Amino acid sequence: MPGTTSRGRSAWAEGPRLGTAYYNEYLPDPARLSTDLRLMVEAGITCIRVGESVWSTWEPRDGEFDLEWLARVLDGAAEHGIDVILGTPTYAVPPWLSHRHPELAVVRKDGSSVPWGGRQEVDFASEVFRGYAERVIRAVLGRYGRHPAVIGVQLDNEAGLHLIHNAHVVERFRRWVAERYRDVETLNREWGLAYWSHRISAWDELWAPAGNTTPAYDLAWRRFQAELTAEFIGWQAGIAREYVAEDTVLTTCIAYQRPAMDDVAVGEHLDIASGNAYYLAQDSLDYEREGAGGQWYADDVPQLILSADRMRATKQASFLVTETGAASIGAASLTRPPYDGQLAQAAWLLVARGARLVSSWHWHTLHSGAEVHWGGILGHDLRPGRVYDEIAAIGRQFAAASEWLADAVPDADIGIVYARDSEWMMTFEPPLSPSGGAPDRGSYARIVGAFGRAAIDAGLQVGYVNERQVTDAAELLSRYPTLIVAGLVAASDRTLEILAEYARLGGRLVVGPRTGYADDQGRMRSVTAPAVLGPLAGVANREFAAPPTPVPLERDGTVVGEAHGWIDALEPGEAEVLLGYRHPHYGRWAAVTRRPVGEGEITVVGTLPDRGSLAAVIAGAAGADPASGLVIDRPLPVTVHSLSGARGRVWVLHNWSGEPREIRLSRAVASVIDGVVHAVGHDVVLAPWDVRVWREL
Numbered sequence: 200m201p202g203t204t205s206r207g208r209s210a211w212a213e214g215p216r217l218g219t220a221y222y223n224e225y226l227p228d229p230a231r232l233s234t235d236l237r238l239m240v241e242a243g244i245t246c247i248r249v250g251e252s253v254w255s256t257w258e259p260r261d262g263e264f265d266l267e268w269l270a271r272v273l274d275g276a277a278e279h280g281i282d283v284i285l286g287t288p289t290y291a292v293p294p295w296l297s298h299r300h301p302e303l304a305v306v307r308k309d310g311s312s313v314p315w316g317g318r319q320e321v322d323f324a325s326e327v328f329r330g331y332a333e334r335v336i337r338a339v340l341g342r343y344g345r346h347p348a349v350i351g352v353q354l355d356n357e358a359g360l361h362l363i364h365n366a367h368v369v370e371r372f373r374r375w376v377a378e379r380y381r382d383v384e385t386l387n388r389e390w391g392l393a394y395w396s397h398r399i400s401a402w403d404e405l406w407a408p409a410g411n412t413t414p415a416y417d418l419a420w421r422r423f424q425a426e427l428t429a430e431f432i433g434w435q436a437g438i439a440r441e442y443v444a445e446d447t448v449l450t451t452c453i454a455y456q457r458p459a460m461d462d463v464a465v466g467e468h469l470d471i472a473s474g475n476a477y478y479l480a481q482d483s484l485d486y487e488r489e490g491a492g493g494q495w496y497a498d499d500v501p502q503l504i505l506s507a508d509r510m511r512a513t514k515q516a517s518f519l520v521t522e523t524g525a526a527s528i529g530a531a532s533l534t535r536p537p538y539d540g541q542l543a544q545a546a547w548l549l550v551a552r553g554a555r556l557v558s559s560w561h562w563h564t565l566h567s568g569a570e571v572h573w574g575g576i577l578g579h580d581l582r583p584g585r586v587y588d589e590i591a592a593i594g595r596q597f598a599a600a601s602e603w604l605a606d607a608v609p610d611a612d613i614g615i616v617y618a619r620d621s622e623w624m625m626t627f628e629p630p631l632s633p634s635g636g637a638p639d640r641g642s643y644a645r646i647v648g649a650f651g652r653a654a655i656d657a658g659l660q661v662g663y664v665n666e667r668q669v670t671d672a673a674e675l676l677s678r679y680p681t682l683i684v685a686g687l688v689a690a691s692d693r694t695l696e697i698l699a700e701y702a703r704l705g706g707r708l709v710v711g712p713r714t715g716y717a718d719d720q721g722r723m724r725s726v727t728a729p730a731v732l733g734p735l736a737g738v739a740n741r742e743f744a745a746p747p748t749p750v751p752l753e754r755d756g757t758v759v760g761e762a763h764g765w766i767d768a769l770e771p772g773e774a775e776v777l778l779g780y781r782h783p784h785y786g787r788w789a790a791v792t793r794r795p796v797g798e799g800e801i802t803v804v805g806t807l808p809d810r811g812s813l814a815a816v817i818a819g820a821a822g823a824d825p826a827s828g829l830v831i832d833r834p835l836p837v838t839v840h841s842l843s844g845a846r847g848r849v850w851v852l853h854n855w856s857g858e859p860r861e862i863r864l865s866r867a868v869a870s871v872i873d874g875v876v877h878a879v880g881h882d883v884v885l886a887p888w889d890v891r892v893w894r895e896l
Contacts, residue, residue: 208446210246210282210350211471211517211555214601217546217594218246218284218558219576220522223272224256227566231581232271235562236279238583242576243594246556247276248521250339251286251356251452252318255293258335266342277348284450284521285343286353287435289332291318296331303328306364308409317569319360323431324368336438344442351448353521354435354468357475358451359428359460362408362420369407372423377402379419389720390415414627418689418721421623425461433468452521455509456495458626461619463665466513473519473556474510476549477528478503480537484544484888486836486855489810492648493641496528500855501652503545504838505661507552508651509617511609512663517553522560526574526586534572540888542589543596544853547890550597551840551851553609559590596892600849600871603894607844611662613654613821614679617647618666620689621713624721630713630745631764646686646765649807650711654683656814658833659821660840666690672700681821685711685804691719695731702735703797709820710736710803712765728767729803736801737774737794740767744785751781752790752812760812762790767805774803777816791816831863837885848895854885861885868893 210216219239223229239247249272250257258264276283297303297315303322304312313320321328343349380386383399390413392398397413399405408420436449443449453462453474466472477496482488490498497503510518523545527534537545546557564575576590577583622643629638631645639645654661662679666687669675675682675697684698695715702708715729724730728740749761758781766785774792793802802820804813829839829850836856842849850868854860861884869876871894877883885891 208448208470211448211519212605214604215550215554215597216246216556217242217244217590217597218248218521218556219244220558220561221247221249221272222252222561224253224268225565226563226581232275236275236281238577238587239281239562240279242587242591243598244281244590246282246284246350246558247562248284248286248353248558249273251288251353252291254288254291254335255295257288257339258293261295261299262334264335264338266338269343273343273346273348277346281348282350283346283348284351284353285339285349287336287339287355287439289323289336289435290356290358292321297321300327305361306366308362308364310364310409313361319357322363322365322368323358324363324371324427325365329434332435333438336435337442340439340442344439344447345444349443349447351450352439352443353473354432354439354449354451356452357454357457358432358465359425359454359457362424362458363427364407364409368427372408372420373402373405375423376405376419389722391722414624414717415721417627418620418623421459422620424459425464425619428457428459429461429464429468432465436468450519450521453510453513454495455506462509462513463667469514471517471519471555472510472513473521474513475522476503476506476510476520476554477522477524478506478545479528479533479535480524480541480545481535483535484538484541484855485857486838489652493639493644500838501655502648503548504552504655505648505651505663507549507554508615508661508663511553512617512665512668515668517555517608519556519558520549520554521556521558523549523557524574525559525561525576525590526564526578528573531572534574536574536586538857538888539585539589540886540890542586543593544855544888544890546593547596547851547892548840548853550604551609551842557593596872599873600892603846603849603871604842604844607842607849609662610660610841610843610848611679612659613681613683613817614662614664614675615647615651615654616664616666616669616682616684616687618687618689620666620719620721621687624689624717625686632745632747633764634747643686646712646807649813650683650685650709650817652810653813653817655838656810656835657818657821658828658839659817666694669694669697672697672704672706675701676704676706679706681707681709683709683711683817684714685709687714689717689719689721690715690730692731694719699731699735699796702799702801705798707799707820707822708732708796708801709817710801712767712805712807732801735794735796736792736803737772738789738792738803739770739772740805741770742768742788744768746785750785750806752778752808753781754778760809762806762808764807766790769803769805777802777819778808778812793820829864829866829868831865833862834860836860837862846894850891850893850895852885852891852893854887854889857887859884859886867896869896
């Protein structure tokens with residue numbers, strides 16, 4: 200109701216909320232504030248994000264602050280019952296700062312400096328920069344940190360864009376290495392620095408990362424850079440906590456693809472995780488499409504689903520989507536305004552995977568700057584249109600469903616282990632090269648994404664687990680009866696032993712390509728791969744290959760699919776061979792094997808099978824019927840997700856297709872939006888780009 204606000208942490212226990220970023224200061228006529236707030240209320244928008252991008256507005260000249268311009272926005276939001284997430288403006292520096300301190304520019308690997316004129320050009324590890332950043336943070340939060348509308352503070356924005364090669368950062372890295380390895384002889388041994396005469400005799404001989412060719416060095420460098428990012432967010436959190444109420448949440452908008460971003464490390468400094476969930480709309484949301492992947496946006500349906508599951512894994516808890524698309528995203532060439540129904544599909548998908556806030560970027564399409572084609576809820580004419588109407592419909596749906604979703608937690612049938620260390624190793628030396636071309640530095644994301652897509656194709660609901668969250672086999676089994684670990688090239692003995700124990704205790708473990716080849720220092724192991732897991736799985740792997748063209752897969756002498764990109768040459772030993780290769784050379788090895796282990800079993804997949812073949816392998820490995828078995832003989836364009844809470848299970852069904860699809864129900868359900876009841880065995884027609892939200896009766 201107008202005149203009331205929700206407070207802090209309790210604001211995210213109210214079921215899904217609709218939000219938007221709002222930049223009154225960008226408008227041609229900022230006096231339209233009351234009009235905008237009224238339209239938001241009418242659309243069911245209950246949270247806005249403000250202030251994170253305008254340091255030069257907060258501090259137009261060095262030490263000269265203008266803080267009052269936001270007062271009318273926050274006061275107006277409070278009057279309209281709209282909560283606010285207030286951003287610290289440290290990721291977009293003002294011209295006067297870059298002019299006064301040109302040495303603060305980020306130095307790239309090649310020695311060049313990032314020129315000012317975009318954003319995130321500044322070395323945030325610099326104490327000089329920290330002095331200016333702290334001053335503006337204290338000014339802004341000192342004025343507004345306890346404003347009654349403010350329920351959260353966003354710390355910086357999309358951090359980790361650059362690997363910072365400034366001289367003081369490289370020197371700090373040398374000290375970081377020295378603290379961990381204690382003496383140079385230990386480092387020489389652990390990194391294998393006898394190779395190419397890289398042995399050092401003193402710490403100041405450790406070369407700069409720009410010229411590095413040693414994998415273990417690169418892995419340490421990437422870990423160090425991610426620590427810088429997490430430390431920066433933690434530093435801001437320490438300042439912010441001085442100025443806000445105890446229940447005001449601290450968060451940051453995470454761009455998960457950033458090279459210096461370890462979301463789990465950053466998440467330790469946050470009360471709730473939040474981030475970007477961008478996607479291409481229109482035909483990219485046709486389920487049959489298989490996108491390129493590895494980009495800052497999802498370009499197919501499984502990628503969108505997996506991006507939400509990855510966000511939930513940051514803190515293994517509900518999360519906020521602080522940015523997702525409205526009319527379009529990115530540059531003019533990416534303009535894909537959503538088809539009717541697709542905005543609701545995306546919003547409900549995010550909620551189904553644990554989002555408590557779905558916030559569009561942003562309220563109005565910009566009239567100037569770099570993002571004038573990034574379509575907002577309102578277009579350039581600032582008048583409500585088709586997109587606004589659909590957003591308003593979502594707002595009404597969220598309100599109707601709120602009581603059923605207030606404490607609901609997404610279900611998961613299968614876990615996927617994700618590891619930044621392995622991703623960094625594959626960025627340094629990619630195993631995949633599409634069609635034999637340039638090395639694909641997104642290899643790890645594509646390997647893990649292929650297995651995630653297969654799980655979704657098999658009708659399974661996914662839960663991501665960061666490799667550092669793999670700490671107890673029994674706890675892991677209690678959450679995920681089936682677990683995928685693919686591409687885990689950098690893994691400690693401890694991690695591999697926990698995975699082995701998971702299988703012995705009854706877990707169904709799926710091991711994908713490159714897993715268990717290197718240790719947690721980035722060194723190739725001197726044992727037969729896959730280390731630790733191979734003997735249990737009954738397989739050995741002494742050779743591998745990166746074939747430039749597909750290799751036929753066969754079962755019982757019949758070709759059933761294709762292998763792509765990589766082959767771990769599996770010697771089956773005591774394991775059952777599920778798939779092999781139809782090839783004069785590779786035919787001697789297995790492609791997929793399975794073996795019982797203790798109370799569970801291990802499936803080893805030594806390649807990247809085609810989409811259908813991999814889905815069949817994952818479905819077979821999972822064994823039991825998925826929790827998402829609401830639909831009998833589910834057609835592939837239809838996905839089924841569920842959440843469970845105190846009031847029971849809520850189902851979210853999508854038809855990711857431009858054609859209607861008919862489904863038959865195995866359970867009785869009722870819509871949480873309009874109350875319509877469907878009996879067991881009832882046939883329901885899903886319209887094109889449809890989404891239904893039902894509670895189980």
